[in-house]
Amino acid sequence: MRRRRTLGLGLVLVGFAFCCVSSKDVYVFQDIDGCEFSKEDLSDMVYTVKLVFNQKLLCMYNSSLGKYVGYDAYGIINADHYNNQSWKMKERKEEVETLCKANARYYIKSETRKVPPVVIVRSSGKARYGQLSTLECHAFDFYPQAISVTWLLDGSEVTGDVVSTEFMDNGDWSYQMHSYLELVLHRGVTVSCQVEHSGLEEPLVVYWDSSALDARITKIVVGCSFFFIGLVVALSAVCWYYKKQHRGFTSLPLH
Structure with a gap:
């Protein structure tokens, strides 16, 4: 779909082209749907459907006329055929609202x-301190398209090892974009993604949540601590038991 506005006139175009190739010639058939308007309330909306063969207009539907009109012998035959199809004429009438006005309101x-x-x-997969990891920054459902995504380490911009996708059109007048950062993570170093967009009053900074990784490290430290405490207690018990088993009394001499 292509959208443009010129001299106060709104125009929404939807085009379909079918191409057939022979050994000598190329045949192209196009179905071009257009929606034209100039008033904000869309009361003057005109919907057209043009059938074009090799750049020659065969016939066209015009919502202001409510029918197809042919422009050559073959086009007249097709126009009469389409005009006698009640289901097609009903569909064309409904498309003034469902196709033209619906998209024009968004426009x-x-x-x-x-x-x-x-x-x-x-993070992409399991992140670990001291190892190369990949972090992802996803920006969804924004409009207009222009956006800036920056990675920060302790507040300083990262210039290398960053890969970002192109803008992706969601098809509902919104966009998405994704950025990826490869780095070796270190405990205590904050990693964040800064996004600037006209829909934001100020840059949005979202921090990577390292709590899960920190919690795992804490569990390992606590587990090791309990292990060593248990080991010390066990060794102390063994030493006490050993001393108790070998403790004796010195015999007294006979008189």
Whole structure:
């Protein structure tokens, strides 16, 4: 779908092309749907469907006429055929609202519409301190398209080992973008993703949550501590038992 506005006229175009190739020639058939309007309330919306063969207009549906019109002998035959199909004419009439006006409302709102991104930062797989890990920063459902994503280590920008995707169109007038950072994690070093967008009053900084990794380290430390305490207690008990078994009395001399 392609959208543009010129001289106060809104235009939404949807095109389909079918191409057939022979040994000598190329045949292209196009179905081009257009929605034209100039008023904000869309009361003057005109929906057109053009059938074009090798750049020649065969016939066209115009919602203001409510029918197809042919422009050559073959186009007239097709126009009469389509006009006698009640289901097709009903569909064309409904598309003024479902295709044209529905998309035009989004188009009008897009000029001032600003939707801030939803940002998520997470690790790709299991992250470990001292090992190379990959962190992901995902920005979802924002509009307009322009956005800036920056990785920070302790507040300083990371310039290397960063890979970002192109903007992805969700198909509902919103976009998404993803960024990846490879680094060796160190305990006590904060990692964050900073996102700047016109829908945000100030840059949004989302920190990578290392609590799960820290908790795992804490569990290991606590487990080792209990192990050594248990080992010391066990060795003390063994020493006490050994001394008790070998403790004796010195015999007194006979008179």
